Amino acid sequence: MGQHQPPYIRVADDLRRRIQSGEWEVGARLPSRAKLAEEYGVGTNVTQRAQERLITEGLLEGRAGSGTYVREPRQRARMVRSRHHESRDGSPFRADMKELGKHGSWDCHSEARVPAPEDIAQRLAIQPEALCVRTDYEFLADNRPAQLSTSWEPMAVTDGTPILLPEMGPMAGTGVVERMRSIGVAVERAVELPHPARATPQQAGLLGITPGELVLRIERTYYDQDGRPVETADIIVPDSRWEVAYEVPLPPGS
Template sequence: MPREAPYLAVADVLRLRILAGEWRIGERLPSRARLAVEYGVGRNVIQRAMDRLIIEGLLEGRAGSGTYVRTPRERLRLVRSRHRERTSREGSLPRQDRRERGRADAWDSHSQVRVPAPGPIAERLAISPGALCVCTQYEFLADGQPVQLSESWEPMAITDGTPIVLPETGPLAGKGVVERMRSIGVVVSTVVEVPRPARATPVQANLLGISAGDLVLQIERTIFDTDGRPVETADMVIPDMRREVVYEFGVDRP
């Protein structure tokens, strides 16, 4: 059988020591160098082990200070589900959504028109680099606290000259990509999401009220119409310490 990765073995031992109370809540752990000597591994192994425990919510890193045992915090659940999005538009939320606390209940947004698409965005939208887009920055709030950031890009070749060119103004303001696109004859059929762990940049940290370098979940989302054409792409940033992202899938019945 394959051996367990060294950082996982170190994480297991550190977890047991933390849960046993060897280090109290708020207490700083020994330095990576000291732990590396104690366990006979490289500092990078210790760092990966600590990163894992940070993800689990047992530790927190403080820039320029070290790694500390974290005060237990409740991570609110964020359910991502095609079924939920469909039913919420109909005004009848599934039972689990009514129990989902901390769900975003407000948002701030700012749109810019005729923004040239950067290379990576152009590739995701299957357009030429520099093609004009509408770029919208979102900050989602729950009980007045920022819980998610999003940067959305829509090709102006699709929406220019229509009432929906700006996502948050006009007759369908705030209705979402699917409904807005349907109003101009564009039918959405597929949503692709790619989640990746990342560290908060200083700008993201400032907006989310967390520390630079804190763990976040980045979700790259692209929405396609029935012809396979991308009609919108977005990058969402969710602070790991506050949100637990859960994907919900329906099962097709015969």
């Protein structure tokens, strides 16, 4: 192990080597932090940081009151973001999961008359505190957590229409594009900004991952034919389960 690295990095590197060599099998409980600290000649705070690093990487998992265990490797599925994704009837998420041989479903909670925070107001080109409908989604693949989303729609667009609450009324279970079309709003484009992030404790609890684990936060905004933002959302995708690919259609003959 290199001598110029922080002690916890050197310990993490060696623990990773030992796990990958098969010294501890999947599901095996690692020795206590105190025992590892004695073995490596470091303090328990060093072994704790080393284990936390490997938890973040997905090699280990902590179990409350039990210890730290070698985590079962998770196969990453591919999530494709494309225009095709938005043009299908019904729920784009359900259609995506069907293509992967999985059953897509979701739980959600909507709240109307929520004042827009400043950052959301900027994304929607409305005044701060303007009233919106906020919907929190927990998306499931084969009844296992797959991704999270928090959606904001200006009530100036949907108030007084049957689609005010996204998951109620005649268009329940359909995507934003199809819902907006039902009230005469033609969504022309979507802009997505992906950002690497770390899972908050709340997000980790909902996704069944470890706090601080790597996630992809996709900031998505839909625009109508006049360039007006009609919905924006933050989509949280756990990196250990999904790789995200963007499909870029090219004009014919290009």
